Amino acid sequence: MNCKEARALFSEFYDRELNQEICEAVKEHLTECQECKEEYKNFRKSLKILRKLKVLEAPRNYMEITQRH
Amino acid sequence: MNIIELSLIENARRGDSHALNELFSQHQKYIFNLMLQLTGDVAQADDLTQETFLIAFRKIHSFRSQASFRTWVSRIAINLSRLEFRRKPKHYSLCREKITVPSHQDNPERVVIKSELQWCILHNLQQHLPNKYREVLVLRDLHQLSYKEISEILGWNMSKTKTYLLRARQMFRQQFINNKCKAFADDYLCICEGILEL
Numbered sequence: 560m561n562c563k564e565a566r567a568l569f570s571e572f573y574d575r576e577l578n579q580e581i582c583e584a585v586k587e588h589l590t591e592c593q594e595c596k597e598e599y600k601n602f603r604k605s606l607k608i609l610r611k612l613k614v615l616e617a618p619r620n621y622m623e624i625t626q627r628h
Numbered sequence: 629m630n631i632i633e634l635s636l637i638e639n640a641r642r643g644d645s646h647a648l649n650e651l652f653s654q655h656q657k658y659i660f661n662l663m664l665q666l667t668g669d670v671a672q673a674d675d676l677t678q679e680t681f682l683i684a685f686r687k688i689h690s691f692r693s694q695a696s697f698r699t700w701v702s703r704i705a706i707n708l709s710r711l712e713f714r715r716k717p718k719h720y721s722l723c724r725e726k727i728t729v730p731s732h733q734d735n736p737e738r739v740v741i742k743s744e745l746q747w748c749i750l751h752n753l754q755q756h757l758p759n760k761y762r763e764v765l766v767l768r769d770l771h772q773l774s775y776k777e778i779s780e781i782l783g784w785n786m787s788k789t790k791t792y793l794l795r796a797r798q799m800f801r802q803q804f805i806n807n808k809c810k811a812f813a814d815d816y817l818c819i820c821e822g823i824l825e826l
Contacts, residue, residue: 601801606800609769609800611745615664617656617659618660619674620652620656621656621678622649622681
């Protein structure tokens with residue numbers, strides 16, 4: 560597996576959506592290639608940041624709208 | 629879809645308001661946050677959520693249970709948010725004061741950093757990601773929906789979902805760096821979760 564192929568699979572690798580054989584190939588590439596290893600580390604971190612977005616409570620019960628219609 | 633949900637839908641179709649109330653209660657927090665993450669505006673998210681449930685209320689009779697209730701209301705909500713986006717100016721400033729940070733226990737400095745980080749994330753989602761990329765990213769990374777459910781909601785095949793998700797994640801990361809939001813992330817994570825390098 561080369562760098563281009565590995566990077567195209569980062570998303571599915573992160574989500575554990577790859578079959579075992581391809582997953583092992585990506586893992587092997589990341590062990591051998593420092594640049595891709597770093598790239599994947601940053602890929603993961605940016606998603607960790609995205610998940611910092613807070614979840615809010617709904618401001619009201621939307622069932623109420625059906626009472627008016 | 630599980631048996632309980634099927635039963636609730638069936639009863640709601642027959643006009644059982646308790647069943648409809650249960651379905652709405654289970655999904656309103658999700659839809660409100662989905663709308664907030666897609667529009668970046670609490671008032672607009674509230675309006676769109678209201679409109680979504682109004683349409684769901686009116687059309688529940690025609691719902692055929694081929695998809696889950698969540699998939700169905702998500703489709704309604706996302707279609708409404710797309711219409712809203714067409715009406716918006718291309719690049720507008722999100723007001724930082726509008727960003728709500730629900731923690732009350734932190735010291736003031738931490739609250740500011742949190743608020744800045746929240747603003748950065750929302751701003752990048754709203755302003756620097758095309759609609760399709762924002763939608764797939766939000767559904768997957770903020771709501772942890774499966775690839776299959778995302779494909780059903782967005783009307784894409786699995787391959788398109790995977791491709792757009794990869795691009796969306798790459799774009800988000802790049803924008804986060806380009807817009808210098810990384811600094812807030814560093815500040816935020818240094819204190820509680822170690823130094824972050826993007």
